[in-house]
Amino acid sequence: MxxxxxxLAVSFGTTRPAAIESAIAPTEAAIAEAFPDRRLVRAFxxxxxxxxxxxNFGLAVPSPAEALAxxxxxxxxxxxVAPLFLIPGAEFERKLLAPIRKLCGAFxxxxxxxxLLPGLAEELATLLEMRRRAVDAxxxxxxxxxxxxxxxxxxYVDFQKIVDRRGWPLHLGTVxxxxxxxxxxxRLTTGCAGEGRDGMxxxxxxxFCRKARRLLLAPLMLVAGEHVEEDLAGPGGGSWLSRLRxxxxxxxxxSGGLGEEPNVRALFVRAACEAVxxxxxxxxxV
Numbered sequence: 001m002x003x004x005x006x007x008l009a010v011s012f013g014t015t016r017p018a019a020i021e022s023a024i025a026p027t028e029a030a031i032a033e034a035f036p037d038r039r040l041v042r043a044f045x046x047x048x049x050x051x052x053x054x055x056n057f058g059l060a061v062p063s064p065a066e067a068l069a070x071x072x073x074x075x076x077x078x079x080x081v082a083p084l085f086l087i088p089g090a091e092f093e094r095k096l097l098a099p100i101r102k103l104c105g106a107f108x109x110x111x112x113x114x115x116l117l118p119g120l121a122e123e124l125a126t127l128l129e130m131r132r133r134a135v136d137a138x139x140x141x142x143x144x145x146x147x148x149x150x151x152x153x154x155x156y157v158d159f160q161k162i163v164d165r166r167g168w169p170l171h172l173g174t175v176x177x178x179x180x181x182x183x184x185x186x187r188l189t190t191g192c193a194g195e196g197r198d199g200m201x202x203x204x205x206x207x208f209c210r211k212a213r214r215l216l217l218a219p220l221m222l223v224a225g226e227h228v229e230e231d232l233a234g235p236g237g238g239s240w241l242s243r244l245r246x247x248x249x250x251x252x253x254x255s256g257g258l259g260e261e262p263n264v265r266a267l268f269v270r271a272a273c274e275a276v277x278x279x280x281x282x283x284x285x286v
Contacts, residue, residue: 147174
């Protein structure tokens, strides 16, 4: 390992130290293992998360802009930036891409990997369907994503279309953005989506015109943080878990974040490797 090569892993962050250790740290470690000649540096894009971590636990985590400036000052010239975001939304664009563009001239080589959606959407969908089949093949899988008012929210919609083309009983809703729980409930009530090719079996899909009464409920988020504890599985009547059960569904909660899944961590590793393969050009990596 040399002092002039580094790996900067950037996530939104979480106010839950336990979630850092269960989801963020293992994902960072998986990418770092693929690049043993680079020292790992962590950054969180959320100012609120960074502030609460410091106030409540004494944990100081830099912003992406602070981390980039520090790495440049320390003499790093070859930098790989690995965002742990699902979509290239506001956090990616304003908190990461903007400071990179200001400081990219400070590095002789800078590679930036892309979020999982849309680049690795097919692979992510396949992993989620494999998980559904392994847990309960007769249940539909309901996913809660974060969503965004940013234009990149469309990648969640595109992800649902990918799943529907496969004929897999996966239903995606988001806390913010264009997809909500109401859209999921409508799909469940209708009970059908278009048939397509089943990538798992290599043949025509069976679809899911069955109006399943059993559901698996899981976050489509890196970390199982406040959204999972409150919006997804909270005890109040407005949580997704409560509303789905009130609608008559038998619901099994899968509360872990995506970062806890080794196969999903491997997708972030793949994205980083692909960025380096593009020879570290910022214009090619964005």
